[in-house]
Structure formats: structure tokens, C-alpha cells
Amino acid sequence: MVNNNDLFEALEALERERGVKAEAVIDSIKNAIAVAVRKYYNVGEDNVEVEIDNTERKFRVAIVKDIVEEVEDPTTQISLADALEKNKRVRVGGKLSTKLDTKQIGRIAALSGKNLIHQGINDAVKAQLMEQYQNKLHEIVNARVQKIEPRTGNITVSIDKNEAMLFASEQIPGEVLHEGDNIKVYVSDVINGDRRCSLKVTRTHKELVKRLFEMEVPEIFEGTVEVKSISREAGSRTKIAVYSKDPNVDPVGACIGQRNSRVASIVRELNGEKIDIIKYSENPAEFIAAALAPSSVIRVDILNPEERSCRAIVPDDQLSLAIGNKGQNAKLAARLTGYKIDIRPVSSDIPEEPEEEALEEVLPQKDELVQEIE
Numbered sequence: 001m002v003n004n005n006d007l008f009e010a011l012e013a014l015e016r017e018r019g020v021k022a023e024a025v026i027d028s029i030k031n032a033i034a035v036a037v038r039k040y041y042n043v044g045e046d047n048v049e050v051e052i053d054n055t056e057r058k059f060r061v062a063i064v065k066d067i068v069e070e071v072e073d074p075t076t077q078i079s080l081a082d083a084l085e086k087n088k089r090v091r092v093g094g095k096l097s098t099k100l101d102t103k104q105i106g107r108i109a110a111l112s113g114k115n116l117i118h119q120g121i122n123d124a125v126k127a128q129l130m131e132q133y134q135n136k137l138h139e140i141v142n143a144r145v146q147k148i149e150p151r152t153g154n155i156t157v158s159i160d161k162n163e164a165m166l167f168a169s170e171q172i173p174g175e176v177l178h179e180g181d182n183i184k185v186y187v188s189d190v191i192n193g194d195r196r197c198s199l200k201v202t203r204t205h206k207e208l209v210k211r212l213f214e215m216e217v218p219e220i221f222e223g224t225v226e227v228k229s230i231s232r233e234a235g236s237r238t239k240i241a242v243y244s245k246d247p248n249v250d251p252v253g254a255c256i257g258q259r260n261s262r263v264a265s266i267v268r269e270l271n272g273e274k275i276d277i278i279k280y281s282e283n284p285a286e287f288i289a290a291a292l293a294p295s296s297v298i299r300v301d302i303l304n305p306e307e308r309s310c311r312a313i314v315p316d317d318q319l320s321l322a323i324g325n326k327g328q329n330a331k332l333a334a335r336l337t338g339y340k341i342d343i344r345p346v347s348s349d350i351p352e353e354p355e356e357e358a359l360e361e362v363l364p365q366k367d368e369l370v371q372e373i374e
Contacts, residue, residue, distance in 0.1 A: 008057045014125070017161065022054050025124035032119065033061060037100070044076040049097070061100045067092055122196075129162065130197045133190040140211040143201065145181040157185065159199065170202035173235035175271040184269060186211060203270075204234035212269060213240065216262045219254040226251075228280040231335035233328055235273060239291060239336045243280040252277050278336070288312060288341060291333035295322035298346055309340040316345040 011022040030050040037048045043063055052059040065078040067090055083096045090096055136159075143157035143164070153168035155177060166185060177183065186208035189200035202208065210227050219225040225244050232238040242251040255277045256263050263275060276294070281287040285300035288310055295318040301311045314322045322343050323330045334341050 008054065011054065021128075025128075026052050026054060028124040033059075037061060037063065042075055044073075047076055062097045063100065064095050064097045067094050067096055126197055130190065130192060132160070133187075133197060133199055136187045136199065137190050138187060138207065140184050140186055140208065140215065141199075141201075143183055143185045145177050145179050145183065148177065148179060157183070157201065159185075159201075162199075164199040164201050166201055166203070170204055172203050172271050172273070175203070175235065184208070184212070204232075206230040206232040206238070209238050209240060209266070209270070209275075212266045213255060216266055217255050217257070219244075219249060219251075224249055225254050229336050229338075231332040233332060235271065236328065237274040237276065237332060238270075239276045239278060239293075239332045241278045241280040241287070241291070241336055252279050284310070284337070284339065288333065288337050288339055291336045292322050292329065292341070292343070295329070297322070303342075307340070308338055309342070311342045311344060313344055313346050316347050319343065319345045 008022075011025065014025065015021055030052055033050045034048040037043070037050075038045065041063060043065070047064050049062045049064055050059065065083075066076060067080055067083045068077045069080055069092055071077045071079050078096055080090070080092050083090045086096060086098065141159050143159050143166070145155055146158050146163065147156040149155070153171070155166040155168075155171070157164055157166050164185075171177070183203070185201040185203055186205045187199050188202050188205055188207075191198050191200055207230075209232060210230055213227060214221050217225065220227060220242075224246050225242055228241040228243050230238065230240045240255075242255055244251040244254070254262075263277065267273060267275060278287075278290045278293065281290065284302055284305075288300045289297035289312065292312060292314070295314055298313045298315065300313070303309045303311055312322065321329070324332075330341060330343055
């Protein structure tokens with residue numbers, strides 16, 4: 001076998017710097033070497049043997065040809081006379097294996113082999129990264145801020161020795177990050193490009209909040225408490241509706257934790273974003289009323305169940321609170337419940353004859369349904 005420290009040092013560097021195991025790329029390297037040798041020596045596809053021993057740091061390259069009396073295909077055969085010059089023990093019907101010293105392959109073959117090996121390594125690295133990345137899809141991963149581009153605001157982050165781009169549009173508005181900061185990001189997609197694969201990461205996706213609650217609240221992770229829906233305006237407010245499958249477990253209390261300990265860590269991670277934790281209800285009117293927190297709601301009339309439209313009546317002094325700045329609270333409540341919500345003050349609640357009977361529900365106190373965390 002032929003020593004080639006450069007090859008194995010490159011494999012070690014690949015594992016050290018990019019976390020790619022040597023075993024994952026050896027087959028690609030073997031195939032690349034075989035292609036280079038076949039091309040340079042004009043031999044058949046099955047007439048090149050390449051063995052790589054990563055443990056012993058050695059590899060072997062050989063050309064194997066069938067021994068015949070008369071050569072019909074020189075790419076796969078060698079005459080007995082020529083074979084006997086290399087090995088006196090060979091016979092017709094056997095095979096002659098000629099080991100090659102890679103230093104003697106020649107400049108053209110070496111250049112071709114280098115390019116093919118490089119491509120083989122890249123393909124193997126890409127395949128391994130795709131497998132790793134698929135396991136991270138739709139999950140939270142830890143990332144470290146590596147570089148911040150002053151002009152665009154885009155941030156390069158490192159994730160398990162690999163880099164990803166956290167674009168300015170995917171960052172929490174108002175959040176200021178610094179090089180060296182450790183943050184959590186949500187993997188929204190895996191992009192398989194022509195040259196490389198990469199993670200699409202974000203801190204604005206509503207699923208980031210859901211995954212944070214799964215990490216902080218054992219009852220959610222175990223399935224006792226279920227996250228029914230989430231609506232979010234990143235950097236400002238999130239509404240999350242939770243439901244308990246166990247009547248003895250308070251879903252809102254479980255998410256808050258003792259002295260707000262559980263939700264407080266999530267708020268810190270989200271740069272102080274307000275979080276409304278809402279108790280989900282199968283009763284649409286009850287659920288909609290809770291979703292309009294932090295405002296109080298006098299009642300909710302379901303106008304058209306099929307079109308999912310309703311009217312919410314609130315105290316006059318809470319109308320602006322129910323609607324929110326630029327309509328944000330109303331929009332988040334609508335997204336959370338899936339209903340179109342017409343919010344009106346109680347002073348405008350003039351009795352009228354509806355075309356079809358409205359469903360009016362007596363609502364429990366808001367504090368029983370929702371908890372706002374700042």
C-alpha cells in the first residue's frame with residue numbers, strides 16, 4: 001500500500017472543522033480516484049481497484065485485467081506474454097493486478113483526480129449535511145452569532161460547526177444582537193442548492209414560541225397540555241391557546257409556572273415580547289372572548305358559524321384596548337380563533353331584529369380564561 005498523509009490529514013481536518021466523519025466521504029473518494037485512473041489509463045469500468053484504510057492511513061490503487069492469449073479489448077484484457085513480464089506465475093484465464101504509485105499517475109491524471117476527489121468530498125459532505133439538517137427541520141436549535149453585516153443587518157450564525165444566515169427580516173424587531181451571543185432559532189426549511197445545502201432559520205416564526213413552550217413546560221412535552229393555536233406579531237405580542245387533557249391540570253398555570261418561572265424564560269428569549277396565555281374552549285364565544293385579552297368582553301354573538309363571523313361587545317372604555325394599536329390585538333385574536341371579529345362598544349349595542357337567531361353566550365370572568373405575561 002502507498003502512504004499518503006495528505007489525504008488522511010485532509011479527512012481529519014474535514015471532521016475537525018466541519019464535523020463530517022471520514023467514513024462518510026471515503027466511498028466518494030474511492031469512486032473519484034477510480035474515475036481518474038480509468039480515464040487516464042483507458043481501462044474498463046470494473047478494472048480499477050481502490051482500497052482506503054483510514055485506520056492505517058494507507059490506500060491502494062490497482063489496475064486489474066483479464067489474462068488472455070490474444071487481446072480483443074485492451075481496456076479490460078492483457079496478453080499472457082505481457083502479463084508474464086510482470087508476474088511469472090500468471091496463467092490464461094487469471095487476472096493480473098498492477099499496483100500504481102499515485103505519484104506515477106502523471107500530471108493530467110493527478111489534476112483530474114484532485115478535481116474529482118474534491119467534487120466527491122463535496123457531494124458526500126452535502127449528503128451528510130442534508131441528513132443532519134433534515135433532523136433539525138421544524139425544530140429549535142442553538143446558534144451562536146458569528147458575524148453581523150452592518151449594511152444589511154444580516155447575521156451569520158454557527159450551528160454545530162456549520163454556518164447559516166439569519167436574515168434581518170427573520171430577526172425579532174427591536175432585538176439587538178452581538179457577536180458571541182448564544183440564541184435559539186427555528187429551522188423553517190432546508191435548502192438543497194446546487195453547490196451546498198443550508199438551513200433557513202428564523203426567530204419570527206410562531207412555531208418558535210411553540211417549541212420554546214415544549215422545552216419549558218413538561219406538561220406540553222409529555223402531551224398532557226396541548227397547544228391548540230398560536231398567533232404572533234414578533235417583537236410585540238403572542239397569543240397562545242392551550243388545553244389540558246387532564247381536568248386536574250390547569251393548562252394556563254402549567255405554562256406560567258411558579259412565580260412566572262416558565263414563561264419568564266421564554267419572554268427573555270423573545271426579547272421581552274408580551275405573551276397572552278389563553279385557555280382554549282370548544283365554545284367559540286368563550287374562546288373568542290378570552291382571545292381578546294387583555295380587554296374585558298361583555299359578550300360574544302356568533303353571527304354565522306359557517307362563515308366563522310362574530311360580534312364582540314366590550315365596555316366603552318376598553319374598545320381601544322380590545323382593538324389594540326393599529327388593530328393588532330383584534331388581528332391576533334382573529335388569527336388565534338379563526339373567526340372574523342366585529343368589535344363594538346356596549347353603548348352602540350342597540351337591540352335589533354337579526355335575520356337569523358344569533359348565538360349569545362354568557363361568558364365567565366376573563367381571569368378564568370387568560371393570563372397576560374409581560
